[in-house]
Amino acid sequence: METIFVIILITIILLIGFRFFHKTAQEDTEQAIDEKLRFLTVQVAQSFTKSTLVACSQEGVVRYYCIDYQKAINLPALVAQNTDYFYSYYGNARIRLHTQGGELVLYDFHNPDQNTTRPVFVPVLVRYPNERIDQFGFVEVSVFS
Amino acid sequence: MKTKRSAQVELVGLVIFVLLFAVGLLFVVINRATPPAHSFSDEYVYEELAFNFILASLKHDTSCGYTVEELVKDVIYNHNIGACGDTTPAVVLNETLSDLLNFSLRTWGYDYEYVIMFQDQEYFRYQQGCAAYQERPSAALQPLPIGGVNAKNIFVSLSLCYA
Structure with missing residues (x-):
């Protein structure tokens, strides 16, 4: 009788242990995928801000990122014309420019059912040439998989 | 005499169970509490x-x-x-x-x-x-x-x- 009781107890303990470790391993895998996606988001944000946006300089030294607003509003049309080219670089991603006046979608290719992590934000200075003012804004980058 | 021995064995089994359970619980708590x-x-x-x-x-x-x-x-x-x-x-x-x-x-x-x-x-x-x-x-x-x-x-x- 005691032997059966002990066997049942050990089985229960083993089952609970297996369940716990199995869940932890699954969580680890999900975390690793999230981490990979997040790293990719950072890369896209870096690549986009450094290559597409204007690097404003002070006395010849690049000090901060800025966007010429006139160029930014033309960017969605440019992306549409060169879809394959942009897609090969950025894949499934969404890049939006937020200014205090509103938001502008610069690039958006993703399906509604795709997963994403927290977006990466890059604060930038938006330059309005006609008005001769620079205003704080930010680029929001999300990558989907 | 046999009843007393059986009770002792059960007690030992219970103690082992409680110990195993406590160790398991401790492990879970440490694992979850670590930031x-x-x-x-x-x-x-x-x-x-x-x-x-x-x-x-x-x-x-x-x-x-x-x-x-x-x-x-x-x-x-x-x-x-x-x-x-x-x-x-x-x-x-x-x-x-x-x-x-x-x-x-x-x-x-x-x-x-x-x-x-x-x-x-x-x-x-x-x-x-x-x-x-x-x-x-x-x-x-x-x-x-x-x-x-x-x-x-x-x-x-x-x-x-x-x-």
Whole structure:
């Protein structure tokens, strides 16, 4: 009788242990995928801000990122014309420019059912040439998989 | 005699069970209570975000035609700008920085500590969360030189804390 009781107890303990470790391993895998996606988001944000946006300089030294607003509003049309080219670089991603006046979608290719992590934000200075003012804004980058 | 021995065996079984259960529980508690380590990419994102925020915010043009950097220098040291529209440069600076932080870091759900200091005195402080116990990567620090021959620095710092 005691032997059966002990066997049942050990089985229960083993089952609970297996369940716990199995869940932890699954969580680890999900975390690793999230981490990979997040790293990719950072890369896209870096690549986009450094290559597409204007690097404003002070006395010849690049000090901060800025966007010429006139160029930014033309960017969605440019992306549409060169879809394959942009897609090969950025894949499934969404890049939006937020200014205090509103938001502008610069690039958006993703399906509604795709997963994403927290977006990466890059604060930038938006330059309005006609008005001769620079205003704080930010680029929001999300990558989907 | 046999009943007594059987009771002893059961007692030993119960003790073993309780011990195993306690060890298991301890393991689970330790595993769950350990805070997750922050990855390099997280640290990098936080530091880049803080530096970019400071640099972009200082060059932001305010409603009275001066940049945030110019207003900071004037409010703390120069005192040359008499008025900003109907109000003072200090009020405009305070409102502008609050607006920028609300528009960005607060909206994104970051905990932050934005401080402007000069000669060990705090002139402006904006804080959301960031309790003393919260972990944080290195703060972004931007010195703003003022004065001529005896140049001094105003320090603008931004810490982003891990949630």
